[in-house]
Amino acid sequence: MTTKKSNITKYPSTLITVATCNLNQWALDFTGNLERILQSCVEAKRQKASYRLGPELEICGYGCEDHFLESDTFMHCWESISELFERGATDGLLCDFGSIVLHNGARYNCRVLCRDRRVLLIRPKMALADSGNYRESRYFTAYRPFRAQPATERPYADFDTGSGTSNMHLLPRHLFEAKFGQKYAPFGAEFIKFGDGSTVGVESCEELWTPEATHIELALCGVEIIGNGSGSHHELRKLNTRLELMVSATRKCGGVYLYANQRGCDGGRLYYDGGAMIICNGEVLAQASQFSLNDVEVISATIDLEDVRSYRACIPSFGSQSAHSAERYPQNYIVCDDIMLCNDFCSVEDEPVPSIAKSLNKYLPEEECLLGPALWLWDYLRRSGASGFFLPLSGGADSSSVAVIVAAMCDLVTKAAQTDPNGEIANECRRVCCKRYDSLWVPNTPQEMANLVLHTTFMGTSNSSEMTRSRAQRVSSAIGSYHLSINIDIICEALLKVFQIATGKRPRFTSQDGSHAEDLALQNIQARLRMVTSYLFGQLLPWVRGRDGFLLILGSSNVDEGLRGYMTKYDCSSADLNPIGAINKKDLEKMLIFASEKYGIPALLEIAHAPPTAELRPMSTSISEEHSQKDEEEMGMTYDELRAFGRLRKISRCGPVSMFKKLRVMWCFLCPKVVAEKVKRFFFYYSVNRHKMCTITPSYHAEGYSPDDNRFDLRQIIYNTKWTRQFSVIDNLAVRYLENKTPSIAIEGNSSRGGTQEK
Numbered sequence: 001m002t003t004k005k006s007n008i009t010k011y012p013s014t015l016i017t018v019a020t021c022n023l024n025q026w027a028l029d030f031t032g033n034l035e036r037i038l039q040s041c042v043e044a045k046r047q048k049a050s051y052r053l054g055p056e057l058e059i060c061g062y063g064c065e066d067h068f069l070e071s072d073t074f075m076h077c078w079e080s081i082s083e084l085f086e087r088g089a090t091d092g093l094l095c096d097f098g099s100i101v102l103h104n105g106a107r108y109n110c111r112v113l114c115r116d117r118r119v120l121l122i123r124p125k126m127a128l129a130d131s132g133n134y135r136e137s138r139y140f141t142a143y144r145p146f147r148a149q150p151a152t153e154r155p156y157a158d159f160d161t162g163s164g165t166s167n168m169h170l171l172p173r174h175l176f177e178a179k180f181g182q183k184y185a186p187f188g189a190e191f192i193k194f195g196d197g198s199t200v201g202v203e204s205c206e207e208l209w210t211p212e213a214t215h216i217e218l219a220l221c222g223v224e225i226i227g228n229g230s231g232s233h234h235e236l237r238k239l240n241t242r243l244e245l246m247v248s249a250t251r252k253c254g255g256v257y258l259y260a261n262q263r264g265c266d267g268g269r270l271y272y273d274g275g276a277m278i279i280c281n282g283e284v285l286a287q288a289s290q291f292s293l294n295d296v297e298v299i300s301a302t303i304d305l306e307d308v309r310s311y312r313a314c315i316p317s318f319g320s321q322s323a324h325s326a327e328r329y330p331q332n333y334i335v336c337d338d339i340m341l342c343n344d345f346c347s348v349e350d351e352p353v354p355s356i357a358k359s360l361n362k363y364l365p366e367e368e369c370l371l372g373p374a375l376w377l378w379d380y381l382r383r384s385g386a387s388g389f390f391l392p393l394s395g396g397a398d399s400s401s402v403a404v405i406v407a408a409m410c411d412l413v414t415k416a417a418q419t420d421p422n423g424e425i426a427n428e429c430r431r432v433c434c435k436r437y438d439s440l441w442v443p444n445t446p447q448e449m450a451n452l453v454l455h456t457t458f459m460g461t462s463n464s465s466e467m468t469r470s471r472a473q474r475v476s477s478a479i480g481s482y483h484l485s486i487n488i489d490i491i492c493e494a495l496l497k498v499f500q501i502a503t504g505k506r507p508r509f510t511s512q513d514g515s516h517a518e519d520l521a522l523q524n525i526q527a528r529l530r531m532v533t534s535y536l537f538g539q540l541l542p543w544v545r546g547r548d549g550f551l552l553i554l555g556s557s558n559v560d561e562g563l564r565g566y567m568t569k570y571d572c573s574s575a576d577l578n579p580i581g582a583i584n585k586k587d588l589e590k591m592l593i594f595a596s597e598k599y600g601i602p603a604l605l606e607i608a609h610a611p612p613t614a615e616l617r618p619m620s621t622s623i624s625e626e627h628s629q630k631d632e633e634e635m636g637m638t639y640d641e642l643r644a645f646g647r648l649r650k651i652s653r654c655g656p657v658s659m660f661k662k663l664r665v666m667w668c669f670l671c672p673k674v675v676a677e678k679v680k681r682f683f684f685y686y687s688v689n690r691h692k693m694c695t696i697t698p699s700y701h702a703e704g705y706s707p708d709d710n711r712f713d714l715r716q717i718i719y720n721t722k723w724t725r726q727f728s729v730i731d732n733l734a735v736r737y738l739e740n741k742t743p744s745i746a747i748e749g750n751s752s753r754g755g756t757q758e759k
Contacts, residue, residue: 013342015352016198018225018256019049019300022274022288024264026383027061028073034059034080036296037097041089043298048352050341051094052298053227055262055272056205057109059099062231063266068139074102075172082175085117092116094200094341098229103169103187106141111202111229113192115339119176119185121192122169126214129206133233133270133701133712136206145189190332191223196340198305199223199333205230208245219253220318220325221333224308227258234273234372236365236587236702239290242275243360251282254312256303263292265379269701269711271372281311283357290363291371293378293416293425301355305342366594369401369587373579373700374409380552380577381409381453382428387549388453390538391556392530392572393476393483394615395458395468398556398580399572400475400607401588404595405579406454406554407479411446411599418442434547447480454481455541455551459488459530464615471610474603482545484537491529511618523616527571534572552576555697560585560642562696563649563707564682565689566635574697581699582706584646585612585639612639636681645682650705650713656683656726657733664737672737676730680723687719 021040025033037058044052056062059077067073077099089095094115101110101122108124124143128136169187177183191201201223203214208228215226232242242259250257257279262272276288278301285301312318343352363371381389389406393399417426421442433452435441443449458464458472469485476483500506507521508514514522538551555575557567559582567573580588589608596604612631632638637645648654648662660679667675693709694717707713 013196013344013351014305015302015343015354016051016225016305016341017047017049017300017302017343017352018051018053018258018278019044019047019298020053020227020258020260020276020278020286020288021055021299022261022263022276022292022294022297023055023058024295024379025055025058025061025262025266027063027065027267028067029061030059030076030080033061034083037080038084038087038089039296040298041084041093041095043296044300045093047298047300048343049093049300050343051096051200051225051227051258053096053258053260054098054229055260056098056229056231057100058229058262059097061266062262062272063268063270065135065139065268068100068107071102074100074107077101078172078175081112081114081119082172082179085114085180090114090117094120094339096202096227096229098231100140101169101187107139108143109136109140109204111204111227113200113202115336117180118182119171120336121190121334122185122187123189123202123204124187125204125207126189127204127207127210132704134206143189186334188332190334191218191221192334192336194339194341195337196342198225198341200225200227200341202226203228205232208249213249215249215255215257216253217325219255219312220322222322223255224305225256225258228260230259230261231272232261233270233701234368235704236368236583239273239275239362243277243284246277246279247282247284250279253318254281254308254315256280256305256308263297264295265376265383267383269698269708271376271379271700273372278355281307284360285355285357287358287361290361291368291375293375293412295424302343302352304354307354364594365587366590369580369583369591369702370405370408370595371412372702373405373583374412376700377406377577377579378409378413381432384552385549386552387432387434387542387547388455388551389554390455390457390534390541390551391481391554392534393456393458393472393481394556394572395471395475395607397585397588397592397607397610397612398558400471400604401580401583401592402554402556402578403454403456403475403479403481404592404599404601404604406481407446407450407599408595410443410449410453410479414443414446414449434549445480450480451482454479455537456481456483457534457537458483458485459533460485461487461489461492461526461615463526463618465619467610468613468615471603471607475601475607478599478601478603482541486533488526488529488533491533492525495525495529509618519617524568524571526616527568530572531570531574534575554578555581555699557581557697558585558588559583559703559706560639560646562693563646563705564635564637564642564685565692566631566685567692569692569695574695576697578697578699581697582702582708583700584643584703586643635685637678641678642682645679645686646703646705646707649686650707656680656723657729659683660730660733672734676734679730680727683723683726684721687721687723690715690719691717 023036041052059080060073097112099110099112101108111123113121126143128142130137167188168184171185193199201218203226207214218226246257259277261274261276263274265271273290274288275290278286280303286299288297288299391402413429417429426442430436456476458469460469507518509522510519534553538553542549553575555573555578557573558580561567592604592608648659663675664672693707
């Protein structure tokens with residue numbers, strides 16, 4: 001009996017499933033980083049992906065900084081890649097790892113593409129990030145490809161012995177030649193062509209943001225899949241910019257674009273906000289969460305590569321430029337004929353379904369203010385070994401914002417622990433809450449967790465109002481913190497007694513006929529003693545409650561106060577961490593209103609609408625009323641004006657003269673002389689108080705105009721506060737503008753009244 005052969009024609013598949021991820025990596029935590037990478041590879045395979053993209057420098061962590069200069073860091077990275085091979089991470093999966101490589105005496109930030117326990121390509125980064133918080137050229141060299149020869153095809157087999165014309169990298173012999181029989185790997189700005197016709201290229205983080213972005217060259221050379229492993233930190237409203245760049249890239253050139261990002265705090269001031277995405281032909285097919293407690297999150301999408309090819313073919317200008325791309329972009333590529341990336345399926349029923357476009361999930365800025373710092377604090381708390389936080393809670397907007405951020409953290413952790421009582425988040429929660437010996441315990445409510453991890457104290461004086469004391473009490477009750485209300489007059493009085501005995505003089509407030517110097521000193525005594533008291537309580541409250549460990553002290557000064565220097569050096573702004581140090585006052589007020597509705601805390605709405613006050617001087621009103629000392633009157637400028645000054649100074653790179661010119665137009669309803677006085681007042685106080693930024697508490701980075709002197713806003717400490725040349729030019733311009741200005745528009749007046757008291 002003979003069997004009749006099937007006449008059904010089998011067509012090669014053009015469907016491919018690709019995966020990308022968010023990983024919460026930790027600088028120099030090689031073992032932990034490896035486990036998270038391995039977990040992402042396992043999950044990518046479970047989702048039937050043939051290509052997995054990881055974040056930038058995921059092997060060692062992005063924030064290693066000067067540890068990148070150490071040879072140990074390079075070797076540990078190769079050890080991790082070798083172990084990933086041994087544990088099967090790359091078996092049947094093209095993995096794009098982010099790592100560092102020392103090649104021909106130069107350090108490179110690289111993508112390492114691997115499959116089936118072999119390194120297929122080491123692709124170095126060609127454009128380094130050096131603005132703002134980034135210092136990549138301090139650690140790495142930007143790669144410059146050699147393109148004197150025409151584009152060539154190089155079979156991967158030629159690389160086993162180091163032959164061929166491509167730039168070769170000698171792998172650590174004890175890790176790769178001995179174990180996997182590989183001695184060399186291709187090194188350079190190439191892409192890979194696979195046996196089924198699919199092509200994969202690399203664009204690394206900053207290269208997306210450059211004027212001549214790498215994806216343009218890759219697309220014109222026929223690359224269909226581009227992976228961008230990134231280490232992009234969170235800033236308010238930044239997600240929209242990222243999305244615009246990626247959507248524009250694929251809408252203009254077609255193709256599949258994968259974006260991977262780190263998530264969480266890897267040991268510094270930055271919070272990496274995830275947001276991994278897969279985009280095809282200008283449409284978002286998959287999006288990972290921007291804010292989440294999960295250390296590993298993998299998303300995937302199935303794409304028909306014919307959609308990419310037909311999309312490009314219907315753009316005449318793309319075809320014309322692609323046809324001549326070899327002249328401009330003589331791009332070398334590697335051929336891996338034995339590897340197929342497109343999906344295999346036995347029947348029509350097994351054929352995967354292509355992913356469809358979806359709408360993007362976005363957060364309001366006030367939600368970003370709440371969730372980003374909350375998750376940043378959680379990473380610090382669990383990785384520092386601390387058993388909670390201590391917060392001086394004044395009842396004002398700033399300290400209440402910090403309190404509600406911790407409350408949001410407790411809400412997120414409680415829900416995650418309840419969802420998976422045996423998971424990693426629940427285990428971390430038990431450790432932090434000193435419940436590690438009760439393997440079944442999880443908090444019943446966010447308030448229960450807050451009572452265990454957040455300790456708040458109202459530190460009042462005779463200058464404090466009953467309004468703020470009441471607000472502090474109501475906020476602490478609503479969020480569930482362990483709260484104390486104390487009076488520190490006795491400490492202030494003791495210090496004044498010491499001074500009086502030593503000098504025979506006792507300072508007085510200006511309202512009591514004292515001098516300006518006396519008044520400031522008396523205000524600073526109260527503020528600085530609150531810091532000392534905070535550290536005392538932070539060290540001993542766990543002991544008081546019969547618990548082990550220590551508390552991290554939280555600061556609560558905002559970016560606008562730091563910019564102007566309206567803060568006492570070494571007061572409650574000095575702490576271990578400050579989750580709002582780079583968030584402006586108006587965004588904090590919006591966040592309080594949002595949190596008031598979200599968590600049902602009416603006191604937050606009341607605080608958001610209350611006038612900001614330091615409460616460091618004797619009250620001229622009743623103790624039951626709002627304090628007469630108002631921040632904006634003391635500063636001589638409003639918070640809205642400070643935000644304008646800050647953005648122009650940093651983001652628009654304006655000195656005094658150019659800032660005046662811009663504000664004269666923006667504030668055209670004011671007389672040029674008034675605008676000039678405002679600008680000069682700002683720059684005087686900014687420069688005279690700049691020294692305070694040298695000791696500023698490590699703060700969550702959220703705004704592009706943060707004045708943090710440690711990493712972000714690098715300026716001198718000592719200024720000529722008279723700004724002689726600059727202010728003279730401003731005065732002359734103001735006179736000229738006034739002479740040419742219509743009288744009805746030139747409004748004489750100053751919306752920012754009051755003194756110039758300084759702390």
